[in-house]
Amino acid sequence: MPGFPFPGRPGGELDEPLLDMIIARRALPPDAPQEMHDLARMLGAVAGPAEPGELAGEAAMRAAFSQAASSAGISSAARRPVRRRRPRHRGEDRSRARLAAVMVVAAAGLGSVLAAYSDVLPSPIQQLAHVAVAAPAPHSSGPPQPATMGTGRPAPRPDPAASQPAPGPRHSAGIAPLSGHATSSHPQFTPGTSRPTGYPGSSASCAPSRPPSPSPSEKASTHPTPTPWPTAVTCGGAPRGYAVQPTVYPDVP
Amino acid sequence: MLGDRLRRGIGRADTRPVIGAAFSVTLASAQGGDEMAFACLFRDVQPPLLRYLQVITPEAEDVAGDAWLQVVKGLPRFRGGEEAFRAWLFTIARHRAVDAGRARSRRPDLPLAVTEVAEPPTAPDTADLALEAISTRSVLALIKTLPPDHAEIIMLRVVAGLDAADVARIVGKTPGAVRVTAHRALRRLSDLAERAGVTQ
Numbered sequence: 256m257p258g259f260p261f262p263g264r265p266g267g268e269l270d271e272p273l274l275d276m277i278i279a280r281r282a283l284p285p286d287a288p289q290e291m292h293d294l295a296r297m298l299g300a301v302a303g304p305a306e307p308g309e310l311a312g313e314a315a316m317r318a319a320f321s322q323a324a325s326s327a328g329i330s331s332a333a334r335r336p337v338r339r340r341r342p343r344h345r346g347e348d349r350s351r352a353r354l355a356a357v358m359v360v361a362a363a364g365l366g367s368v369l370a371a372y373s374d375v376l377p378s379p380i381q382q383l384a385h386v387a388v389a390a391p392a393p394h395s396s397g398p399p400q401p402a403t404m405g406t407g408r409p410a411p412r413p414d415p416a417a418s419q420p421a422p423g424p425r426h427s428a429g430i431a432p433l434s435g436h437a438t439s440s441h442p443q444f445t446p447g448t449s450r451p452t453g454y455p456g457s458s459a460s461c462a463p464s465r466p467p468s469p470s471p472s473e474k475a476s477t478h479p480t481p482t483p484w485p486t487a488v489t490c491g492g493a494p495r496g497y498a499v500q501p502t503v504y505p506d507v508p
Numbered sequence: 509m510l511g512d513r514l515r516r517g518i519g520r521a522d523t524r525p526v527i528g529a530a531f532s533v534t535l536a537s538a539q540g541g542d543e544m545a546f547a548c549l550f551r552d553v554q555p556p557l558l559r560y561l562q563v564i565t566p567e568a569e570d571v572a573g574d575a576w577l578q579v580v581k582g583l584p585r586f587r588g589g590e591e592a593f594r595a596w597l598f599t600i601a602r603h604r605a606v607d608a609g610r611a612r613s614r615r616p617d618l619p620l621a622v623t624e625v626a627e628p629p630t631a632p633d634t635a636d637l638a639l640e641a642i643s644t645r646s647v648l649a650l651i652k653t654l655p656p657d658h659a660e661i662i663m664l665r666v667v668a669g670l671d672a673a674d675v676a677r678i679v680g681k682t683p684g685a686v687r688v689t690a691h692r693a694l695r696r697l698s699d700l701a702e703r704a705g706v707t708q
Contacts, residue, residue, distance in 0.1 A: 270691075270695070271691055274690070274691050274694050274695075277666070277694060278665050278666055278690055278694070280666070280669070290698050290702065291698075293698070293701065294694060294697065294698045294701070297647050297650075297697070297701060298647070298662075298666050298667075300643060300644055300646075300647050301559060301644050301647040301648055301651065301666075301667055302556065302666060302667045302669075303644055304555065305551065305554070305555040306555070306644055309554060309555045309558050309559075310550075310551060310554060310555070312554070312569065312572065312573055312576075313547060313550055313551065313554070315573070316546075316550055316573070316576050316577075316580070317543050317546065317547055317550070319576075319577055319580055320538075320543060320546045320580050321541075321543050323580045323581060324541035324543075327541075327584065
């Protein structure tokens with residue numbers, strides 16, 4: 256059954272395009288019937304902005320939301336979206352283990368060097384340190400450390416001028432050669448090919464035409480801008496130098 | 509102020525999605541636990557949601573709260589744009605409204621929601637319906653006088669801003685039936701307004 260006509264207008268189906276415009280909330284042409292304009296005006300009133308009392312439940316809902324987020328292990332301070340963590344590479348683990356070992360050895364070696372310079376080591380060792388790191392030569396007033404060469408007599412004091420440099424690289428006693436990685440404080444990360452997307456921010460704006468402003472950490476990021484997500488999102492401060500920002504793959508249907 | 513209200517009403521609606529291009533960012537923030545981002549979502553959808561529920565159930569605020577609680581639980585798993593988010597929320601709200609209606613029907617001492625909603629007006633005061641003083645509440649009262657399915661479809665299409673396909677899924681009709689019903693509802697609404705002396 257075709258739509259019954261508006262009062263005074265034959266052929267209700269002629270109004271369907273205008274009704275579709277009203278439903279779609281598009282502006283009516285100026286020459287549209289007055290009842291159409293009135294109808295659009297009425298519906299505009301019922302579709303207007305929030306009125307007093309309509310947002311009264313916001314505080315309760317926000318509290319429920321925070322509680323749910325906390326129980327799910329996500330805090331508002333974290334402000335990170337659901338994402339898949341970047342898998343840790345074996346190289347990273349090996350580098351960290353190597354770094355730890357080197358630091359332990361370095362600490363031990365440092366103590367040895369200090370002892371050598373304090374001339375408190377046994378004479379043979381002190382002599383070695385004297386050659387290797389120019390520590391003071393063994394001193395007679397030092398702790399009695401008879402150093403013999405198998406003859407029962409004290410070993411002759413070596414002539415500094417005749418001392419030969421120790422073969423090979425000059426290593427302080429007890430200090431293992433440092434690997435190249437030891438000089439870096441952090442594992443070597445290669446900046447990801449895809450920057451983290453959709454980083455949330457507390458400054459997510461409710462204003463329709465004002466996107467959230469980026470945080471300083473985001474602004475300083477050297478990661479390429481992703482598509483299609485806007486870059487203007489704060490992430491809550493990942494420390495510089497650590498390219499551990501995970502990749503976000505928001506699922507778009 | 510009145511002129512602004514009338515101009516705003518002509519072919520425009522403020523309950524349409526207002527987050528717009530920032531929705532995906534806002535959603536991601538909320539999914540990450542950002543309370544302010546969730547507040548954005550709430551403020552965007554709560555007014556049309558509440559008005560829709562006021563048309564279909566007498567427990568609009570309670571049902572809206574239940575719907576939001578369910579949204580909070582499912583928010584981390586939601587995927588989609590702003591329109592899909594609204595459709596999801598309104599679907600949940602309708603289900604909660606139906607559940608509330610069933611619960612009320614099992615409590616004979618309480619009035620049935622259907623009869624309350626379907627009762628012919630408390631016809632809105634003619635003065636309230638005058639274009640010069642048209643208000644949300646008065647128009648809602650007029651919409652409530654329509655047949656329930658007409659009123660619901662008008663609210664979902666116009667106020668909630670859902671497309672015909674989404675509305676069809678929510679109310680269990682075909683998109684074509686939704687379109688036809690919407691047209692009939694608007695014509696009847698216009699007729700009622702004219703009888704009430706609103707239109708000229």
